[in-house]
Amino acid sequence: MTQSHGQFINIRVSDGVEPLLRRPISIHNIEGTNIEFIFQVKGKGTNILAEKEVGDKIDILGPLGKGTFKYEGAKNIAIIGGGIGIFPLYELAKEARKTAKVNMYLGFRSKDFVVLEDEYRKVSDKFILTTDDGTYGNKGYAIDFLKEDLKQENIDMIFACGPLPMLKAVQSLAKETKIPCQISLEERMGCGIGVCLGCAVKVNAGDQEIYTHVCKAGPVFDSNIVEI
Amino acid sequence: MNTEVNLAGIKMKNPVTVASGTFGYGREFDELIDLNKLGGIITKGTSLKPRPRK
Numbered sequence: 147m148t149q150s151h152g153q154f155i156n157i158r159v160s161d162g163v164e165p166l167l168r169r170p171i172s173i174h175n176i177e178g179t180n181i182e183f184i185f186q187v188k189g190k191g192t193n194i195l196a197e198k199e200v201g202d203k204i205d206i207l208g209p210l211g212k213g214t215f216k217y218e219g220a221k222n223i224a225i226i227g228g229g230i231g232i233f234p235l236y237e238l239a240k241e242a243r244k245t246a247k248v249n250m251y252l253g254f255r256s257k258d259f260v261v262l263e264d265e266y267r268k269v270s271d272k273f274i275l276t277t278d279d280g281t282y283g284n285k286g287y288a289i290d291f292l293k294e295d296l297k298q299e300n301i302d303m304i305f306a307c308g309p310l311p312m313l314k315a316v317q318s319l320a321k322e323t324k325i326p327c328q329i330s331l332e333e334r335m336g337c338g339i340g341v342c343l344g345c346a347v348k349v350n351a352g353d354q355e356i357y358t359h360v361c362k363a364g365p366v367f368d369s370n371i372v373e374i
Numbered sequence: 375m376n377t378e379v380n381l382a383g384i385k386m387k388n389p390v391t392v393a394s395g396t397f398g399y400g401r402e403f404d405e406l407i408d409l410n411k412l413g414g415i416i417t418k419g420t421s422l423k424p425r426p427r428k
Binding site: 336 | 395
């Protein structure tokens, strides 16, 4: 598997048709021929997936998504993640760190939602963890800490993945500071391969507004062109 | 073997089609299969002019 960051896999959770559609889940880490993914148990599909045991075989389709995180040429990057949106950022940090300084900003709702702190700290040069309510780490939103650091740090690229309000704030920040920024989007998906056309997202292509698809052209997009 | 069918006046070389929502506009699968083998492609509901989602 070629090394692309920010892709996902579409996982078949049941042998039958209930549920029918695969579950799209981001790739968290790649280690040799092993890939790791992490998911939150939310509904029927993820519940079934959570029942699998070590040694079970699962049917996956992937890696999917032509829009991947690209950091070539960057020397000082900011990676910002929120909640379960942090999962696809691990592999990016791990690899980018070989050629760039990684400034990591992770935000969670509260202490109960904090996960993988040590793992992410190990792949960061600078590591800031926040909780909205201050029950763990710094109190506040991750983006505010990034904004503060931008006053003295020369960040040349920003990468983000997380809840929509966070992505919108990052998009505004990137537009304002003119720092190149890539965001990973999430949409409900059907096929995951660009043919059911269910995960459409609007992008600006010059003076045209067109629709493209998160599963195929994404999930990572230039924050300046995508409308969220 | 003659596989031609006539579907309400539409002549198709065979009755094999692909269902709406599973096959994009056909061109997405261009590189994977020979589209000419199909009798027809059924696209999703579509409109003459682009229509904004929201």
